[in-house]
Amino acid sequence: MADQQVVAVYDVESWLPPRAAAEVLANEQSTGTFVRVPGESDALRTRFGATVVEVTPLPDSGNTPLPGAARPPEAGPRPHRARVRIAFPLHNFGPSVPNLLAAVAGNLFELREMAAVRLADLDLPAPFAGRYPGPAFGTAGTRRLMGAPDGTLIGTIVKPGVGLRLDALRALVRELAMAGIDFVKDDELNGNPPHAPLRERIKVVNEELDRAADLTGRRTMYAFNITDDIGRLEANHDLVREAGGTCVMVCVQTVGLAGVAHLRAHATLPIHGHRAMSGALLRSPQIGISPLVFQKLARLSGVDQLHVGGIGSKFYETDEDVVASVHAMRTPFLGGYEALPVLSSGQWPGLAHRALELTGTSDLLVLAGGGIHAHPQGPGAGVAAMRSAWRAAAEGEPLAEAAARDRTLALALERFGGIRG
Amino acid sequence: MADQQVVAVYDVESWLPPRAAAEVLANEQSTGTFVRVPGESDALRTRFGATVVEVTPLPDSGNTPLPGAARPPEAGPRPHRARVRIAFPLHNFGPSVPNLLAAVAGNLFELREMAAVRLADLDLPAPFAGRYPGPAFGTAGTRRLMGAPDGTLIGTIVKPGVGLRLDALRALVRELAMAGIDFVKDDELNGNPPHAPLRERIKVVNEELDRAADLTGRRTMYAFNITDDIGRLEANHDLVREAGGTCVMVCVQTVGLAGVAHLRAHATLPIHGHRAMSGALLRSPQIGISPLVFQKLARLSGVDQLHVGGIGSKFYETDEDVVASVHAMRTPFLGGYEALPVLSSGQWPGLAHRALELTGTSDLLVLAGGGIHAHPQGPGAGVAAMRSAWRAAAEGEPLAEAAARDRTLALALERFGGIRG
Numbered sequence: 021m022a023d024q025q026v027v028a029v030y031d032v033e034s035w036l037p038p039r040a041a042a043e044v045l046a047n048e049q050s051t052g053t054f055v056r057v058p059g060e061s062d063a064l065r066t067r068f069g070a071t072v073v074e075v076t077p078l079p080d081s082g083n084t085p086l087p088g089a090a091r092p093p094e095a096g097p098r099p100h101r102a103r104v105r106i107a108f109p110l111h112n113f114g115p116s117v118p119n120l121l122a123a124v125a126g127n128l129f130e131l132r133e134m135a136a137v138r139l140a141d142l143d144l145p146a147p148f149a150g151r152y153p154g155p156a157f158g159t160a161g162t163r164r165l166m167g168a169p170d171g172t173l174i175g176t177i178v179k180p181g182v183g184l185r186l187d188a189l190r191a192l193v194r195e196l197a198m199a200g201i202d203f204v205k206d207d208e209l210n211g212n213p214p215h216a217p218l219r220e221r222i223k224v225v226n227e228e229l230d231r232a233a234d235l236t237g238r239r240t241m242y243a244f245n246i247t248d249d250i251g252r253l254e255a256n257h258d259l260v261r262e263a264g265g266t267c268v269m270v271c272v273q274t275v276g277l278a279g280v281a282h283l284r285a286h287a288t289l290p291i292h293g294h295r296a297m298s299g300a301l302l303r304s305p306q307i308g309i310s311p312l313v314f315q316k317l318a319r320l321s322g323v324d325q326l327h328v329g330g331i332g333s334k335f336y337e338t339d340e341d342v343v344a345s346v347h348a349m350r351t352p353f354l355g356g357y358e359a360l361p362v363l364s365s366g367q368w369p370g371l372a373h374r375a376l377e378l379t380g381t382s383d384l385l386v387l388a389g390g391g392i393h394a395h396p397q398g399p400g401a402g403v404a405a406m407r408s409a410w411r412a413a414a415e416g417e418p419l420a421e422a423a424a425r426d427r428t429l430a431l432a433l434e435r436f437g438g439i440r441g
Numbered sequence: 442m443a444d445q446q447v448v449a450v451y452d453v454e455s456w457l458p459p460r461a462a463a464e465v466l467a468n469e470q471s472t473g474t475f476v477r478v479p480g481e482s483d484a485l486r487t488r489f490g491a492t493v494v495e496v497t498p499l500p501d502s503g504n505t506p507l508p509g510a511a512r513p514p515e516a517g518p519r520p521h522r523a524r525v526r527i528a529f530p531l532h533n534f535g536p537s538v539p540n541l542l543a544a545v546a547g548n549l550f551e552l553r554e555m556a557a558v559r560l561a562d563l564d565l566p567a568p569f570a571g572r573y574p575g576p577a578f579g580t581a582g583t584r585r586l587m588g589a590p591d592g593t594l595i596g597t598i599v600k601p602g603v604g605l606r607l608d609a610l611r612a613l614v615r616e617l618a619m620a621g622i623d624f625v626k627d628d629e630l631n632g633n634p635p636h637a638p639l640r641e642r643i644k645v646v647n648e649e650l651d652r653a654a655d656l657t658g659r660r661t662m663y664a665f666n667i668t669d670d671i672g673r674l675e676a677n678h679d680l681v682r683e684a685g686g687t688c689v690m691v692c693v694q695t696v697g698l699a700g701v702a703h704l705r706a707h708a709t710l711p712i713h714g715h716r717a718m719s720g721a722l723l724r725s726p727q728i729g730i731s732p733l734v735f736q737k738l739a740r741l742s743g744v745d746q747l748h749v750g751g752i753g754s755k756f757y758e759t760d761e762d763v764v765a766s767v768h769a770m771r772t773p774f775l776g777g778y779e780a781l782p783v784l785s786s787g788q789w790p791g792l793a794h795r796a797l798e799l800t801g802t803s804d805l806l807v808l809a810g811g812g813i814h815a816h817p818q819g820p821g822a823g824v825a826a827m828r829s830a831w832r833a834a835a836e837g838e839p840l841a842e843a844a845a846r847d848r849t850l851a852l853a854l855e856r857f858g859g860i861r862g
Contacts, residue, residue: 059605116670130716213534306727335509335548337509
């Protein structure tokens with residue numbers, strides 16, 4: 021039976037008693053409408069109804085109830101809060117992510133009975149693995165293509181993210197590749213814009229990566245941002261592959277999970293998943309979905325590498341949130357689907373020791389944008405400083421000691437410490 | 442210049458002064474990172490930077506700030522709140538919805554500086570119309586295919602939404618079509634599930650619609666829920682068309698806007714856009730996007746009919762929200778893109794007069810699920826009662842008078858009045 025059901029976990033707030041709220045949710049998302057209808061027999065409800073598995077009370081969040089939340093006149097000032105588990109029969113929708121979402125994350129967000137409702141976790145049965153192959157490369161495949169069998173992977177984002185001319189891009193990529201960086205990506209803001217068409221970026225970048233590889237013996241992985249309309253994803257991917265590129269990037273939320281799965285079915289290169297726009301679904305505790313659910317669905321859809329925020333980030337997540345995401349990304353489900361966690365946002369060498377200690381793994385791709393480019397001696401030195409800091413962290417050498425013998429690191433700490441420390 | 446920029450309107454809360462918060466947002470979403478980088482010249486910033494056009498203070502919302510919102514130690518207890526308009530150069534991303542979204546609705550949701558941030562409106566320049574043809578049918582085309590040149594369009598959803606056997610579906614569709622209903626749709630929960638494959642539903646339904654059309658002279662439009670992985674949308678659409686079907690439905694949010702645009706490029710049938718999951722983005726005033734933005738993007742992507750909630754609905758939106766959405770759907774942008782507003786959720790005959798008065802238009806497709814199926818005399822009588830109520834509303838006849846001469850309507854009011862009144 022476990023192979024024939026999906027279990028969804030929700031954090032809900034409601035002025036209804038928690039079990040009654042859970043029943044409303046289960047009913048709305050399976051056989052019910054606002055009134056019992058003729059065909060809704062008991063037998064049909066038994067076979068197709070979603071069932072409430074567990075209800076665990078939680079303390080009051082103190083948060084403002086969602087608009088339109090129904091509060092009966094006689095009710096107290098605050099809604100109840102609970103974590104509820106609901107089991108959905110798989111035969112209601114089959115192993116299709118777009119149809120799954122209509123059930124486990126569909127109209128329920130609009131229910132008046134809910135003063136808050138957030139999809140916190142999702143257990144999927146084996147048939148999903150039959151439909152969605154997931155990451156073709158993951159951490160191991162990414163390392164293999166990079167020629168980087170161990171150690172924390174160091175990367176950067178092309179900055180400025182928008183507006184860099186091709187000649188400036190060429191010089192920048194040359195310097196980064198010659199400095200031995202593992203990974204470079206386009207900014208999520210830079211797809212196929214009129215001012216710097218993807219086709220031209222691919223040509224310029226790959227020329228520089230090839231040249232550097234001839235000299236250094238290792239080819240930097242570059243994730244070209246191929247985000248675009250669905251009908252262009254395949255052609256964009258092929259442009260990258262034909263030019264010798266080794267990675268493509270898409271904004272998971274703006275092409276959609278279905279778009280990622282579509283690309284995955286065609287792709288022969290690893291897929292770097294960017295989180296742009298996902299904050300709209302993930303950040304509020306009152307509505308939307310959790311990072312855990314987003315990651316599972318993105319991995320199921322086929323991303324090999326996925327952004328999970330950054331330790332000491334400029335964004336909203338706490339370090340604890342990010343560490344939980346790193347662990348979740350590396351935890352198998354349905355017997356696989358591990359993907360490489362990507363740390364980014366406000367990253368710089370001074371964070372290496374804390375990040376390694378908190379995450380406890382070197383299977384990380386750490387992206388520093390400004391934290392590499394704005395190094396006083398230029399981006400190449402920025403790469404060296406990042407590498408140096410992470411190597412020191414791995415070897416248990418205190419940051420100050422590493423900086424005392426490595427001038428690029430000392431300069432980086434001096435430059436960024438005041439801003440980001 | 443207006444043809445070369447996108448203007449995005451945000452409602453933001455921040456402990457920064459509103460203009461400073463707007464500058465953070467504009468900078469993050471165009472040329473900036475956390476530190477000025479070498480290539481970020483003044484010339485580049487002038488040409489590619491997003492610019493703050495207008496900042497209008499708003500009163501305190503009283504809402505809980507988003508997690509991670511940065512509150513400086515010396516700041517007051519509540520963040521500032523403002524509506525800000527930001528102009529993005531089109532050449533930063535070009536007329537591509539997935540790339541547009543990475544800019545106007547990307548990482549910004551994650552900024553610590555934002556205690557709330559919601560995309561409230563979006564003005565798109567003409568090049569988007571060159572890329573996205575929008576609704577191929579809209580209201581006029583839908584009416585033409587239905588053979589319903591005027592009057593409010595009456596529809597229903599197959600209920601129970603999940604689990605109905607094909608023989609029960611056949612009988613239900615027969616009764617509805619013979620009762621002269623304009624439109625029937627699959628439930629959003631019912632796509633292509635193992636228990637009732639789309640292919641079989643298409644066959645059964647179209648046989649009944651053809652048979653009824655021979656007798657009544659009008660063919661009911663049936664929106665088959667073809668929601669699925671991207672690679673299956675075209676084949677699903679073609680199955681419907683080849684069987685003589687006249688409409689397909691997708692869950693806009695679960696196939697993604699990019700998925701809708703992809704279907705639109707192939708489709709020769711009208712696209713019925715369901716809102717399942719969009720509440721996750723639309724409901725919170727603190728984050729996400731407004732219904733107005735969602736509708737514009739869905740219309741741009743090609744939906745002909747789109748759910749906008751319901752008057753007196755069981756969901757969270759107020760009647761004012763729904764009326765605003767109805768008006769927005771019928772308001773052109775870029776010289777077109779009008780689509781048919783679909784009212785649904787808790788609809789029944791007793792709401793007709795209020796809905797018509799509030800919306801002021803009969804260019805509505807009103808879907809009653811339980812409000813038709815649970816009629817004491819069955820779904821056919823449910824259709825008659827809905828039609829009767831809306832006709833009375835259009836003719837200015839009070840509901841009680843209409844019910845006095847129409848037994849089906851009287852029974853409907855008696856049945857549903859206690860539940861929904």
